[in-house]
Amino acid sequence: MKKSTKVVYNHHINSNIAVTYIISNKKLTLVAALGVTIGIAIFIFMNSMAKGFDKSSAAAIFKTVPHIRIYKDAQISRNLLPENYHNTIPLIINPKIVAQSPNIINPKKIIETLQQQPDVTIVTSEVNTDIFINSGKTQIRGVAMGVDIKQADKMFNISSFVVDGQLNDLEKYPNGIFIGVGLADKMSLKKGDYIQVNSSKGISKSMKILGLFQTNNSNVDKKQTYIHINTARQLLAESNDYVSDIYVNINDYDHPETYAKRFGKLTGYVAEDWKTANATLMAASNMRRIIISFISLSILIVAGFGIYNILNMTIMQKINDIAILKAMGFKGKDVVRIFVQQALLIGILGIIIGLIAATLLISRLQHVYIGGDIGYFPVHYEPTMYIRGIIFGFIVTFLSGYIPAKKAANVDPVAILRK
Amino acid sequence: MKNIILEAQTLNKYFYEPTQFQVLKDVSFKAYQGEFLTLIGKSGSGKSTLLYLLSTMDTDYTGNLWIDKEKVTGLKQDTLAQIRNEKIGFVFQFHYLLPEFSCLKNVMIPALKLGQYSYEEIEQQAYQKLKILDLQDQALKPASKLSGGQQQRVAIARALINHPKIIMGDEPTGNLDSKNTRIVFDIFKQLSVEFGQTIIAVTHDNDFAKASDRIIEMQDGMIIS
Ligand SMILES: Nc1ncnc2c1ncn2[C@@H]1O[C@H](COP(=O)(O)OP(=O)(O)O)[C@@H](O)[C@H]1O
Numbered sequence: 306m307k308k309s310t311k312v313v314y315n316h317h318i319n320s321n322i323a324v325t326y327i328i329s330n331k332k333l334t335l336v337a338a339l340g341v342t343i344g345i346a347i348f349i350f351m352n353s354m355a356k357g358f359d360k361s362s363a364a365a366i367f368k369t370v371p372h373i374r375i376y377k378d379a380q381i382s383r384n385l386l387p388e389n390y391h392n393t394i395p396l397i398i399n400p401k402i403v404a405q406s407p408n409i410i411n412p413k414k415i416i417e418t419l420q421q422q423p424d425v426t427i428v429t430s431e432v433n434t435d436i437f438i439n440s441g442k443t444q445i446r447g448v449a450m451g452v453d454i455k456q457a458d459k460m461f462n463i464s465s466f467v468v469d470g471q472l473n474d475l476e477k478y479p480n481g482i483f484i485g486v487g488l489a490d491k492m493s494l495k496k497g498d499y500i501q502v503n504s505s506k507g508i509s510k511s512m513k514i515l516g517l518f519q520t521n522n523s524n525v526d527k528k529q530t531y532i533h534i535n536t537a538r539q540l541l542a543e544s545n546d547y548v549s550d551i552y553v554n555i556n557d558y559d560h561p562e563t564y565a566k567r568f569g570k571l572t573g574y575v576a577e578d579w580k581t582a583n584a585t586l587m588a589a590s591n592m593r594r595i596i597i598s599f600i601s602l603s604i605l606i607v608a609g610f611g612i613y614n615i616l617n618m619t620i621m622q623k624i625n626d627i628a629i630l631k632a633m634g635f636k637g638k639d640v641v642r643i644f645v646q647q648a649l650l651i652g653i654l655g656i657i658i659g660l661i662a663a664t665l666l667i668s669r670l671q672h673v674y675i676g677g678d679i680g681y682f683p684v685h686y687e688p689t690m691y692i693r694g695i696i697f698g699f700i701v702t703f704l705s706g707y708i709p710a711k712k713a714a715n716v717d718p719v720a721i722l723r724k
Numbered sequence: 725m726k727n728i729i730l731e732a733q734t735l736n737k738y739f740y741e742p743t744q745f746q747v748l749k750d751v752s753f754k755a756y757q758g759e760f761l762t763l764i765g766k767s768g769s770g771k772s773t774l775l776y777l778l779s780t781m782d783t784d785y786t787g788n789l790w791i792d793k794e795k796v797t798g799l800k801q802d803t804l805a806q807i808r809n810e811k812i813g814f815v816f817q818f819h820y821l822l823p824e825f826s827c828l829k830n831v832m833i834p835a836l837k838l839g840q841y842s843y844e845e846i847e848q849q850a851y852q853k854l855k856i857l858d859l860q861d862q863a864l865k866p867a868s869k870l871s872g873g874q875q876q877r878v879a880i881a882r883a884l885i886n887h888p889k890i891i892m893g894d895e896p897t898g899n900l901d902s903k904n905t906r907i908v909f910d911i912f913k914q915l916s917v918e919f920g921q922t923i924i925a926v927t928h929d930n931d932f933a934k935a936s937d938r939i940i941e942m943q944d945g946m947i948i949s
């Protein structure tokens with residue numbers, strides 16, 4: 306084609322037309338934008354809430370569970386010969402747990418190695434053992450966590466849920482013990498009382514309650530106790546380098562699986578990440594996440610239908626305009642741009658108001674007290690959810706604008722102008 | 725020797741709904757630069773259909789069509805759109821303005837699309853065209869607020885804005901009183917004489933046709949004279 310004219314200016318006439326349509330159709334625009342607003346607000350709010358729930362339940366878990374726990378698994382006895390070994394007759398034996406001490410050999414070296422791994426924040430060793438607690442005539446089963454106090458406090462922030470006493474006192478009083486408020490309640494104990502602690506090895510110790518803690522997890526508060534790691538070794542009649550568990554915390558606690566795998570290989574022991582250790586909780590959280598994603602996306606898509614409908618309506622109303630524009634030399638893609646821009650402008654308006662609405666919702670509910678384990682409503686401003694909301698919002702508005710716009714682009718001007 | 729600006733060669737067109745029916749039969753003719761052509765014939769003889777073919781909007785035909793020495797038959801839609809924008813001004817049988825824009829903006833739109841002049845220049849030119857058609861007082865009113873005759877004149881002003889080589893009109897004065905018909909005729913005449921623009925106008929107005937350079941008469945889809 307011969308170019309007889311030089312095109313030098315871009316007057317953005319498509320945008321100009323899109324804006325004019327929006328301004329002259331304020332009511333419809335507002336209704337469509339409101340759909341997006343509600344969709345975006347609910348999407349961001351619900352997803353932030355899901356994340357908040359996950360965070361608060363993780364925080365509760367991390368009061369007692371490390372990101373990765375390394376321990377020695379009990380072994381099941383196996384046939385000495387592999388099955389079908391040279392066509393010999395297989396020997397049938399009863400599989401049973403091999404009597405073996407569950408200690409980790411050379412824990413110092415392993416701890417040092419782990420500390421040098423990238424992303425590892427804290428490594429601490431523990432000696433954990435079941436105990437019986439006697440006070441007067443009552444006897445209760447519990448668990449003694451023999452901890453390296455400084456490291457364990459760094460890892461679990463135990464001091465933050467100690468409600469009575471000083472955790473550091475465990476260093477000074479080797480026969481001191483911290484018990485949960487649930488246990489104290491059940492046995493009517495208080496700080497300063499003495500209790501009799503019996504281990505599975507038959508060793509008995511009189512211990513002084515140095516303080517109480519409260520995790521708000523009633524199971525933990527009723528069973529768990531903290532003692533000095535050396536005291537725990539004594540209860541098990543073990544030497545001073547006996548370690549039953551090595552706990553590791555990492556930076557990226559949300560993805561512990563690969564680290565666990567690596568540490569397992571590195572140490573030769575079982576390395577269990579907190580997600581595996583809390584599989585039921587994780588399943589519930591995944592379920593929650595799926596349901597919330599599903600619902601919030603559905604709401605966004607419904608908002609998209611709103612835009613789709615309103616744009617379809619506008620296009621029906623403007624079918625004459627479209628025919629005229631095409632007759633005057635507007636191309637199919639110009640028509641697409643006019644209506645997609647209209648959709649996007651509606652979308653931007655809806656998204657902006659939606660972001661404000663989501664922020665208001667979150668700021669309100671943050672201050673609602675629920676009580677129990679949860680405390681305040683666990684929802685925070687989650688930038689990733691805001692970004693996701695904006696992205697999904699744009700995708701939905703683009704698609705719901707593009708589909709009718711494409712139809713408009715295919716309008717045959719002759720068919721319209723003849724009438 | 726006059727320049728040929730538009731040439732139609734054995735154009736044939738069928739409609740298939742409700743029954744198969746040949747609406748154009750071997751239509752061939754030439755239009756020259758600066759010529760003022762009128763197209764007459766009984767209602768239903770195929771004048772509008774032919775005009776839509778010539779305007780490149782309707783591509784469902786056989787035969788060949790050249791505009792400004794370029795064969796437009798078989799070109800892509802986008803290319804045809806560009807040709808319409810640049811070279812053809814069209815006045816429809818029923819005034820067709822964008823009701824949400826002012827008259828001035830309506831006139832400006834094809835030029836804004838073309839992008840050959842600055843916004844201010846285009847505004848100036850559009851205002852000029854409206855003035856010629858005695859509409860300067862209506863320039864800033866929304867198009868929907870004007871009477872039918874006024875709207876049709878605005879549409880004529882819009883057809884002129886890009887200085888097209890060809891101006892096509894399907895009964896462009898159908899809605900106008902004799903005074904305004906006179907104005908439009910004089911404008912067309914002036915455009916053809918002074919600026920060498922070609923006019924192809926369908927009309928039912930015999931006086932209008934007689935005063936033009938050449939009359940093409942159609943009957944049952946054929947050119948009879
Ligand atoms: N879309 C269409 N489908 C079928 N027949 C049509 C269509 N458009 C026009 N016709 C017929 O084609 C013939 C020519 O119409 P038209 O070009 O509008 O005539 P004119 O403009 O000369 O009055 C008429 O008989 C009309 O009924």
Ligand SMILES: [Mg+2]
Nearest residue numbers: 771772773894
């Ligand atoms: Mg007609």
